[in-house]
Amino acid sequence: MGLSPRPEPAAVSWQPQSQEGWLTTRLDFLVNWGRSNSLWPMPFGTACCAIEFMATAASKFDLARFGMERMSFSPRQADLLICAGRVPFKLAPVIRRIWQQMPQPKWAISMGACASSGGMFDNYAVVQGIDTIIPVDVYVPGCPPRPEGLIYGIMMLQRKIRTERMSDPSIRREMEPDPTSQLYIPPSAIDELSEPFGNSVHQTRSAP
C-alpha cells in the first residue's frame, strides 16, 4: 500500500546508563503497546474530511485493524481527538472544552489542510490552525486526505506513543490556558503562525 515499514516493536529499549530500572522500562513498553493499539478516537468532523474519515473507518480501510473501531462520541471516554475539517471561531470554545474534557493520556490529530492551517479559508470566520487552540500531535496534509493518508498519520502517532516514557513528566502535562485571554501560546506566536498566507494578502485590516 505504499506505507512506510511498521514501527519496530521494541522502540523502547533498556538503556543501562539511564536511571530507570529494567522493570519500569518493560512496563513502559507494555503500557505503550496497549495504548497505541487501542486508541479510541473522538471524531470531531466538521467538513468533507469527515467523509474521508468515515471511509477510513468503514470496511475497505478498516480502522478496526488499529484497535480504533470504537468511535467515542463522548470525550470522556476518548483517547484521541481527530479534528476532521475546518473550525470556525464560533466552534473554537467548543473544541477547547472537548479537549479539556478528555482524560489523560490523550492525543490529537489535525486532519486536513483546514484544521492544520485554515486551508483556503483565510477569512474572518475560520481558525487558522487548531494548534492555536489545542496541542496537536500529528498533522495530516491533504484536501481532504485520502484514507491512506489518515492511516499513515495514525501509524505515526502509534510510533510516537511507543516511544513515550512514564518517567518523562512533560508528556502528561495538562495544557493550562492563560485565564484572562484563554490562549495557551503567546499572541505574537499566533499572529506569526497565521500571517500572510493564501490569496488574500492584499486584504488589510482597518484596526490592530
Add this chain to the structure above:
Amino acid sequence: MSGAPGGDAGGAGLLRAGHAVPGAPAPASRRGVPNRGGAANPSAAAAAAKFGAAVRRTEVVCGDTNLHVAPASALDVIRWLHDDPSQQYEYLVDVTAVEQRDGGPLEVVWHLRSIACRRFLRVKAELDTSKPLVVPSVWPVYKGADWLERECYDMFGIRFEGHPDLRRILMWEQYREGFPLRKDFPLRGRFSRAEQLKQALTGNPEAHYSMEELTIADAFDDLPVEMKVRLGHGEQVGE
C-alpha cells in the same frame, strides 16, 4: 441544438437532454431568454397601478421581474402581494441584500413566489449606505422571514423595523468586528488573529440564546390560563 427529435449526433439509441422520448417535442427551456427585457410579470404592472410613486421602476432580467419599491413602503407592497386574491404570493423564498462597489446603493431583496399563479417576483428596495440602513420587516406577513432577516442583519447590519427578535444568528452574540458582508469589511476581519481567537475563546458558546429564551418566568406568563392553573397545582407533566 436545433431541437429536432432524434438528432444525428450520437446515433440511434443514445438519449440526449430534452429528447428522452423519441418524437416528443423539446421541453420549454430558458435558452433564448434575453438578459434584459422581455415580458414582465403582470403583478408588477398591477402593483405600479396600485401604489403609484412607491413603485419606482420595473425591469426584466433574464426572464425574471425586478420590482423596485421605496424602502418605506416595502411592507405595504409585499403585504398587498401576499393578501390580494389576484396575486397570492404566499411563499417567501429568500430575504437577502446586495451591496454595490464604489458607493452604490445597497439593495434589500425579497424573493416572492406565487404558487397559485405560478409567478416569481423579485422585490428590491435601495438604501443609501451613508444613512442608517432601515427597512420594515415583513415578519408580520411571512413568519418565515424571522431567521432570514436575522441573517441579513448579521451580515449587512440592516435593521428590520418590526422584527420581534433582531440579533445575530451566524456570528456569535459578542462579535465586535462589524458586519462581514459589507464592502468596507476586510476579508480577514478587523482584529489580529490572536485577538479574534481570544474573543472567541472567552465567549460563552451557549450565549446565543436570548434572555427571552432563557427566562422561564416569562414563558410561564405566555402559557394558556388553564395550563397555568394545572401547573400551579403542581401537576407533573409526563412520567
